[in-house]
Amino acid sequence: MISFDDAFDRVLQHTLDFGDETVTLLKSTGRVLSEDIKADRDFPPFNRSTKDGIAVAFTAIEKGITRFKIEGVLSAGMPQQTLSTDTNCLEIMTGAVLPEQADTIIMYEETEIKDSWASITKTPKKGQNIHRQGTDEREGAILLEKGTEITAAVIGVLASVGKKDVIVKKLPKICVVSTGNELVEIDETPLPHQIRKSNSLSLYAALEKVKITPTLLHIADDKSIIEKELEQALSKFDVLMLSGGVSKGKFDFIPDALDKLGIAKVFHRVAQRPGKPFWFGVQKEKQKVVFSFPGNPVSTFANYHVYFLPWLKKSLGVEVKKQSVILDEPIQPHPLLTLFVQVTSQWHEGELIAKTIKGNGSGDLVSLALADGFICVAQGDKEIASGTVLDFIKAS
Amino acid sequence: MISFDDAFDRVLQHTLDFGDETVTLLKSTGRVLSEDIKADRDFPPFNRSTKDGIAVAFTAIEKGITRFKIEGVLSAGMPQQTLSTDTNCLEIMTGAVLPEQADTIIMYEETEIKDSWASITKTPKKGQNIHRQGTDEREGAILLEKGTEITAAVIGVLASVGKKDVIVKKLPKICVVSTGNELVEIDETPLPHQIRKSNSLSLYAALEKVKITPTLLHIADDKSIIEKELEQALSKFDVLMLSGGVSKGKFDFIPDALDKLGIAKVFHRVAQRPGKPFWFGVQKEKQKVVFSFPGNPVSTFANYHVYFLPWLKKSLGVEVKKQSVILDEPIQPHPLLTLFVQVTSQWHEGELIAKTIKGNGSGDLVSLALADGFICVAQGDKEIASGTVLDFIKAS
Incomplete structure (x- = not known):
């Protein structure tokens, strides 16, 4: 023994x-990546508006201009446009490409719009409300490393870089x-x-x-x-x-x-x-x-x-993370055996508290269904005090 | 707003x-029970040996008998037998039915067996090493309630009571x-x-x-x-x-x-x-x-x-349990908005510690893939100190 x-x-x-195998994206959830995933272009791929409002050139603000002629409306999915002059503005929607010659976005809440003219009610900061090209990730950067578990959020990243098929650990x-x-x-x-x-x-x-x-x-x-x-x-x-x-x-x-x-x-x-x-x-x-x-x-x-x-x-090359719990009542270890004691667990102020289940020993199937997992009690002679931290093995 | x-x-x-629907047992994992599950018989259904050893009548021990003629061997799956006389014993395996006329089981480690005779090396306690019929659950008892989430352990209970088909919440x-x-x-x-x-x-x-x-x-x-x-x-x-x-x-x-x-x-x-x-x-x-x-x-x-x-x-009728985490650094709330801040979480001495991710705002998909979830930061003016307990919303 x-x-x-x-x-x-x-x-x-x-x-x-x-080894590895290739699966389609939506079949890869819960699997483990067996390839590094790189950005196929900058993220975001363009200077992207983060607000609904108007796009202006900050040079106009510096000149004291506060009222702009609206040239048109830009929505997400439209190719990049150009602002013709800094006395004008373009309406711009969230997700749309910042037009050339514009560098600042003012949200609708800080404008008054009437008859194709927009007046601003608050002085903007240069460059505001723009999610700049490449500020999240540069083209070629490793976004996800081999060994990453594929969660729902990871699926989003894989989709973004066009991974229709994914190499995963078999x-x-x-x-x-x-x-x-x-x-x-x-x-x-x-x-x-x-x-x-x-x-x-x-x-x-x-x-x-x-x-x-x-x-x-x-x-x-x-x-x-x-x-x-x-x-x-x-x-x-x-x-x-x-x-x-x-x-x-x-x-x-x-x-x-x-x-x-x-x-x-x-x-x-x-x-x-x-x-x-x-x-x-x-x-x-x-x-x-x-x-x-x-x-x-x-x-x-x-x-x-x-x-x-x-x-x-x-x-599968995934890191094994240990989880711990805090004992809510004293427990007597076994002098020779490591015990795996069934517990229920409860969150209290950021701590996970374990309560042992009084089962009928190893044949008791029903108590198992009530348990959240097992605490690991190392062999020993001295009673383990309430409040002690022990390893916790969470049940599936 | x-x-x-x-x-x-x-x-x-x-x-x-x-509403409800009926699914086969192995399709029911992860679903929610929509029926109470009752014991279809006692659990365990018979007096069950919990050790490999010999079954004896305690009356023999009381008379001072320490050496028993072995009548036969009982294994799990055999119908109940009868011990013919208290000067004899039956070998018995874990999971086997306690024979009639026997009431005590002595494990092999506390016996010496030679030529169809078993000598005991330690005086047993009456009734030891028997998992008694009905001590876990009585026939008719509710084992699992409607609203229970069907985990792997629950599948074991459902199998035990013969639930080939299970009524679950649609x-x-x-x-x-x-x-x-x-x-x-x-x-x-x-x-x-x-x-x-x-x-x-x-x-x-x-x-x-x-x-x-x-x-x-x-x-x-x-x-x-x-x-x-x-x-x-x-x-x-x-x-x-x-x-x-x-x-x-x-x-x-x-x-x-x-x-x-x-x-x-x-x-x-x-x-x-x-x-x-x-x-x-x-x-x-x-x-x-x-x-x-x-x-x-x-x-x-x-x-x-x-x-x-x-x-x-x-x-689906399932209790929503709140999870909490402990902040590892101060955080500034927003005066008007509840913030959901992406965090990684780490176990430390039974506590779950949250570290905020410095993402690039709501467009940053990659930081999302690294996050374990969100902390909920209520609106307010005063900085929230490191060590504060906050609600945690775990990511799928």
Whole structure:
């Protein structure tokens, strides 16, 4: 049995690179950029009006002119015009191109317009109300770096520079494998000793949040079937994510089967609760990774968030940011095990406060649905005081 | 012009109910439950072993028996068995049904097993290592309430109780309308005075995060076309989300067109920056709502998060939780306007610290991509000190 810190480090030492792929812009949301994005021209591309009003030449203001003949109206989308003389002005709308020979925009609120003449009611500053060409970004500048997660705002930038297709990091092909003869399908009525599958469906939903649609596979607790099915799965997928079949019980054939199939065990059993019998293995040459989680729902769910998500982010070249919370009541650590305790969290004055959920242990699925995530409580002997800051692992 | 607080309240007074629909379990992630979910049987459904070990009758321990003949092996998925006599034991795996006549489970680590006999090395407590039937939930108990957001953990609960199909709140049909003759498609090369569409694509990506796939529509800046196209859109969609066309410029026809089409203006212009020329209107009888955002990217993005998302959550019956952050440097409020300032955020000791982004105003798309969200700075005269707690609006 190894410590949690050791297990976590070892998982992150075995990241994989799945390469790149090109997807259309609107399919790229939630993915990770695998190219630097450069400005294809200046941003803004022209001297752009930021107000509705009139465009004038400041030389006229300096001469004391306060009343201008209106030459015409400029709206966004019109090519650049020219102000013919500094005794005139052009009406100009937000987003329109500043006309040549004009250098200052006065908003309607500071003018009086009558019969094609505009009088100004306030002396402007030279150059005001213009978003100058290239002041946001110069043509060729890197706007977004490789490794950026594609959010809705990033989509806006990509659209602006004409990225109809985007190079993103490829995602791993994942097979979620459930085992256990006690499991029946969700549309079946279980016999008294049976339960419906739930872990694999939870994992499916969690993986969809990170844009991965896994394949679901159920394998019966039979040694030869397990070997055959795992072999097939390993040939087709980058990652196997198993739940069940890794405790010390007589019918837990998985670790042996994986060993036979050439998956090198990195570790089995971690000094943590829940999720202790976690088995993790890799096949370096063929670039395969196996996360084999214990069968109970809370263990699987905790380990998915604790290990898999940071592993995935690192594999995709995204920085893993730690989140912390403040404990709202004392908690007793375990002398030997790192605890992952289910909590609800609440914002209070810019602080995130964690309240532990009194669940019924690792089998209690319902308390999991109420939890916002887990706090990480390192092993120790002394009670941890209320107000202590702990790492927080947010649930999907 | 109305205040931000007033505008926000008015938007939330005009929520709609789109009814319910039934979706399959794996399609329900991210949606909102529209039915209470009850336990279809006890949870756990039987007295369930929480360890791999042996099941014994405690009466034997009381008699001083420490060595038991092993009768057989019980694994998860086997129907309940009976321990024939209290001088015997049954091996039992995690998840298996406690046999009749047994009431205590001793884990392997506290036994020595040799030649079909198990000796115990530590005196057990009566009833240990059993997750008792119904201790998590009783049959008929409400596990999840209507209005619950369907997370990955919730999917696990729904699967456990056999919800192959789930009744969820229906989502609004949304049309995202872009206007502005300066806009060209993302695969076009814009002329100097043109720019590519970006707002509508950002909104598309943001709406997808809340499980809504909007229809995108572009309308040219022509009064009669705008009227015709908006009329058609209103007949097909619950919500129109427009960007552009609501400032005071000569070519901003939208408010007039909406008025003609029977959409009652709730307000136009809010004392806020960015996003001031926001127009909001409703058609009560036909249950239509129109969010008409200003055309620049930061305004549209801010208003989507500030107004639309809380409106959507309330419409779906989900509690809107406020998030707060701590300012890391002083900030000057505006005497008349509520400011939404772009910030990056960072966790520090359980606190979320906001750092303002020095963007180039409301036209700066790139700074938006770097921001984690907006802080809400109420109007005022006095500088707000570093360390002050402010409302935080997280970006999608």
